[in-house]
Amino acid sequence: MQNKLSFHQSSVSLEIIGLPDYSNNENKDQISIISQWKLTIVDKPLIEGKIEHLVPIMDAFYIYSNLLIKNEIPIYESKLIDIKADNLHIHNIVLKSSKANVKPLVLKIGNSLLSDTINCFDQLNESPKVRIKKRDIPNKIPKKLKFVLNNKVKFFNFFIPPFFAICSLILFSSSFIYFYSPFENIEKKELINPE
Amino acid sequence: MRKSYVNNNIKVNEFDALIKITVEMSKYLYPYIREILKSKEDIKENSIIWNDFNKRFIELIKERFNVDSIRVKKLLNQTENGEIIIKSLLTLSFCISNQGYQKLKNFLYDF
Numbered sequence: 137m138q139n140k141l142s143f144h145q146s147s148v149s150l151e152i153i154g155l156p157d158y159s160n161n162e163n164k165d166q167i168s169i170i171s172q173w174k175l176t177i178v179d180k181p182l183i184e185g186k187i188e189h190l191v192p193i194m195d196a197f198y199i200y201s202n203l204l205i206k207n208e209i210p211i212y213e214s215k216l217i218d219i220k221a222d223n224l225h226i227h228n229i230v231l232k233s234s235k236a237n238v239k240p241l242v243l244k245i246g247n248s249l250l251s252d253t254i255n256c257f258d259q260l261n262e263s264p265k266v267r268i269k270k271r272d273i274p275n276k277i278p279k280k281l282k283f284v285l286n287n288k289v290k291f292f293n294f295f296i297p298p299f300f301a302i303c304s305l306i307l308f309s310s311s312f313i314y315f316y317s318p319f320e321n322i323e324k325k326e327l328i329n330p331e
Numbered sequence: 332m333r334k335s336y337v338n339n340n341i342k343v344n345e346f347d348a349l350i351k352i353t354v355e356m357s358k359y360l361y362p363y364i365r366e367i368l369k370s371k372e373d374i375k376e377n378s379i380i381w382n383d384f385n386k387r388f389i390e391l392i393k394e395r396f397n398v399d400s401i402r403v404k405k406l407l408n409q410t411e412n413g414e415i416i417i418k419s420l421l422t423l424s425f426c427i428s429n430q431g432y433q434k435l436k437n438f439l440y441d442f
Contacts, residue, residue: 146362146365201421201425204418204421205418205421205422205425205438206438206441207418224413224414224417225368225371225372225417226372246368246369246372247368247369247371247372247417247420247421247424248365248366248368248369248372250421251364251365251368251421251424251425252365254424254425255424255425255427255428258427258428258429258430259428261428261430262428262429262430
């Protein structure tokens with residue numbers, strides 16, 4: 137008897153069917169050996185495939201959504217799936233079949249369905265009942281970036297107050313140039329040439 | 332950008348707290364965020380939702396932000412602000428999971 141788990145988010149649902157890994161002393165309701173998965177998007181054709189297709193498709197969606205947000209060119213292309221933005225609101229997905237003579241499946245989804253799909257994948261990733269070989273998503277901020285950020289803040293905090301202090305001193309002292317008295321020079325000249 | 336003459340630097344724990352609040356609010360408001368995104372997809376059918384949202388957004392910006400700033404003027408321009416709003420809403424909608432806090436933090440650091 138296979139286990140079945142479903143993850144829902146508004147118009148999208150993801151179904152995972154599989155078995156627990158009894159050799160690893162797992163619970164009966166756990167899924168570690170996935171035999172089938174189905175991604176249902178309302179008003180769109182059903183997407184299903186083998187386990188080796190699930191992780192690349194999830195990766196494609198994650199990478200594409202990151203590109204979309206980070207103002208980079210939103211195009212993802214691979215042997216299995218292509219995702220391109222038609223415009224800011226519509227995304228074009230091409231799912232290529234691994235079988236020969238099968239035409240690729242073309243889907244057009246909007247931002248709402250894209251976010252539903254991403255949230256379904258998030259639920260799957262976070263589910264304690266399903267174990268899939270996940271890729272290493274860099275969840276933590278890279279150390280280099282952290283270092284640069286901290287340094288930026290420290291640099292500004294450290295240098296801006298004295299910088300303004302020096303600038304104000306220069307401005308303040310430069311005003312004294314206008315108080316320069318010419319009488320002293322005349323007196324000096326008189327001393328040099330006493331006629 | 333804010334209507335304030337005090338320019339205090341935000342502390343790390345305050346920044347984290349703000350991210351947590353934002354994520355919790357987006358979880359709660361996800362159905363609304365989704366509807367706004369959807370309304371922009373077929374603007375002819377659902378233009379009311381998008382127009383109402385944009386109107387209220389501009390009202391709040393005028394109320395709380397420094398309108399003389401060029402960046403704020405961009406937010407107020409209805410022909411230019413669409414992309415900024417859509418991307419902000421998408422960012423929020425991607426961060427409603429349990430790990431949403433970490434995701435949003437990463438997105439913000441990457442900006």
